[in-house]
């Protein structure tokens with residue numbers, strides 16, 4: 001046996017032994033999670049118990065990133081623990097997660113990134129359908145896109161909060177990579193049409209104008225739908241992500257064609273209950289102000305005087321009247337913090353309406 005083979009043999013024996021230990025430790029952890037489920041059920045007999053604890057999950061993942069000794073990158077280590085927790089939670093109660101479908105969309109990728117793969121993910125055809133599915137209790141949580149770094153806010157999602165009783169329970173960001181893809185079956189055919197979602201076309205505009213100028217661009221309801229069509233129509237291509245390519249067996253002709261390399265979409269997790277503080281949180285509110293001079297100043301002044309940072313402010317037309325506006329505001333901290341409570345009390349005095357959309361852990365993954 002060569003030196004190389006001897007050394008490889010030794011290392012593999014060591015890996016087998018480590019795998020055995022990892023497996024035993026994961027099993028011990030899973031038993032603990034099962035025990036946690038019993039404690040929760042015993043403390044709330046006959047009630048609807050919330051097994052999923054977003055604030056606890058954020059704390060676990062943050063601690064893992066901080067304590068990670070390497071050589072695996074922090075993100076990779078957190079991803080592994082994300083899956084372990086997801087499997088542990090599935091033992092307590094399998095969760096149903098509604099998302100803006102169809103399967104293979106970036107929203108599904110975001111849902112799996114946030115909850116791990118041990119959930120049942122339920123594709124729905126529209127953002128309002130996702131809200132309804134969670135409101136009715138048919139799904140435990142929902143995942144909807146809210147903002148893209150290139151294209152801005154997704155107004156439909158913001159507007160849903162004006163009437164929906166749902167809470168924001170979390171956020172997750174996804175780097176969006178778009179690829180130009182074709183069916184391997186039609187690889188040799190000239191491409192005369194490209195399918196994609198309107199947002200994806202917008203995010204790849206410069207690349208398309210430079211590299212595929214003059215080819216017909218047909219907008220469809222999602223990237224996954226674009227991939228589905230390209231899979232069966234000769235002479236067509238799709239712009240979509242990795243999940244859609246895999247799902248429909250497409251081959252990538254050009255990788256990462258988005259115009260901005262930092263192209264990122266932020267998604268919200270929507271649910272029916274409030275989330276306690278995790279120690280590193282963000283809050284969202286909707287405020288409707290009287291239509292008078294200085295209204296915006298009056299709204300923002302309490303945040304400034306109590307030292308609370310705003311991370312976003314968006315204006316949306318109010319559904320109730322011409323030229324009246326609703327402000328969608330994200331700020332740092334949890335609504336139960338003393339300073340935030342004071343700010344919200346002051347805003348409440350001046351506002352026509354203040355709606356608390358929720359406090360939730362700042363995205364960890």
Ligand SMILES: O=C(O)C(=O)C[C@]1(C(=O)O)C=C[C@@H](O)C=C1
Nearest residue numbers: 033036052053056057085088089
């Ligand atoms: O700590 C809890 O409450 C648990 O249920 C355990 C656990 C975990 O595996 O760490 C599982 C699911 C929750 O979402 C949070 C954490």
